[in-house]
Amino acid sequence: DQQVKQNSPSLSVQEGRISILNCDYTNSMFDYFLWYKKYPAEGPTFLISISSIKDKNEDGRFTVFLNKSAKHLSLHIVPSQPGDSAVYFCAASGRGGSQGNLIFGKGTKLSVKP
Amino acid sequence: TAGITQAPTSQILAAGRSMTLRCTQDMRHNAMYWYRQDLGLGLRLIHYSNTAGTTGKGEVPDGYSVSRANTDDFPLTLASAVPSQTSVYFCASSDPHQGEAFFGQGTRLTVV
Numbered sequence: 001d002q003q004v005k006q007n008s009p010s011l012s013v014q015e016g017r018i019s020i021l022n023c024d025y026t027n028s029m030f031d032y033f034l035w036y037k038k039y040p041a042e043g044p045t046f047l048i049s050i051s052s053i054k055d056k057n058e059d060g061r062f063t064v065f066l067n068k069s070a071k072h073l074s075l076h077i078v079p080s081q082p083g084d085s086a087v088y089f090c091a092a093s094g095r096g097g098s099q100g101n102l103i104f105g106k107g108t109k110l111s112v113k114p
Numbered sequence: 115t116a117g118i119t120q121a122p123t124s125q126i127l128a129a130g131r132s133m134t135l136r137c138t139q140d141m142r143h144n145a146m147y148w149y150r151q152d153l154g155l156g157l158r159l160i161h162y163s164n165t166a167g168t169t170g171k172g173e174v175p176d177g178y179s180v181s182r183a184n185t186d187d188f189p190l191t192l193a194s195a196v197p198s199q200t201s202v203y204f205c206a207s208s209d210p211h212q213g214e215a216f217f218g219q220g221t222r223l224t225v226v
Contacts, residue, residue, distance in 0.1 A: 006156075032213055043118075043204050043217030044157070089156060093213075101147070101172070102215060106156040 003027045004092050006105035013112050019077040021108050023090030026071065030092040034102065035064060035075045038087045047088075048075070080112045117141065118218035120205050126224045127195050135190040135221050137205030145208045146188040147172070147215060148180065150201040157204065163188055195225045 005024045013019045021035075031052040036044035050057040050064045050073065057064050063076045077084055087109045091102040121136045139146065148160040149172075159172030163182040177199060179191045188207075192199055202222050208215040 009154075034214055036217075041220075043206075043219045046214040046216065049214055091157075101159060101162055102157075103159075103173075104149075104157040106154060 001026070004090055004103050004105040006090050006108050008108050009106070010109040010111070013080045013110065015082055015112055015114050016079045019080045019084065019110055019112065021075040021088050021090075021110065023073050023105055024071055025073075025092050027092070027094060028071070029094040032093045033064070033066060033073050034091045036089040036091060038089060038107070044089060082112050082114050085110055085112045117216055118205055118207055120203075120218035120221050122221060123219070124222040126226060129196055129225055130194055133192050133195060133223070135203055135223070137188045137190070137218060138186050139207040140186065141207060141209070141216065142185060143207035143209050143216075144185070146182065147206045147208075148178070148188070148190045149204045149206065150174065151204060151220075152201050160190065197225045199223065200225045
C-alpha cells in the first residue's frame, strides 16, 4: 500500500500564478518531508524540506506547508515560471533508519504556460 | 564538482545476462541508495547502505544485489536480467546530518 500519495498526476498553471502541489502520507512515523524536482533525462534534485516539528518552510518562491493532523503537505510555487515545468516528487522518511531511506510519491508533472 | 557519477548512461541487455551498474560519489557521504523509476510508480528503493561494509534491502530488492566495499562506490548487480527490470536506475547518497539525498543522472536499462 502506498505510504506517500500524490493524487494529481499532472497540473497546468499560467505563468505568474501560484502552483500548488499536494501530497498525503499514511505513516505517522514519518518525521521529515522533502520535495524533489526532476527534469527529463536528469536525476531528481532536492528542492525544499520540512521537519515534522514545523508547519511551514519557505525558500524564495517555494514554500512547503505541513499539516500533521491531516497527514498532508503541499508545495506552493509563487510566482510560477516556465522553467518550473518538471515532475515534482514528494518524499518522506522516518525514525529508526537513515534519513535518506526516502519513500517517494508517484510524482506530479507541472506545466507552466507562458 | 562531480557529486554522484553513474555508468553507463544507458544499456540494452539481453535477458538472462548479468550486469553491474556503477555508482561513485565524491562527497564522502556515509549513506548510499539505489532507486528505480518506472512510469506511474515514482521512485522505489532497491537497496541501501548506511555505511561502508553494510547493506540493506529496500522496497523492491528481488533480482538485485549490492556491495559496499568502501565509502565512495556502491555497485548494483543484476545476476540474470529479466524484462521487468527495464527501468531507469538512480543512485543517491546522503549525509545523515543533512537529511536530503543527492542523486546521480541515472542509468536507462532496457532488458530484451
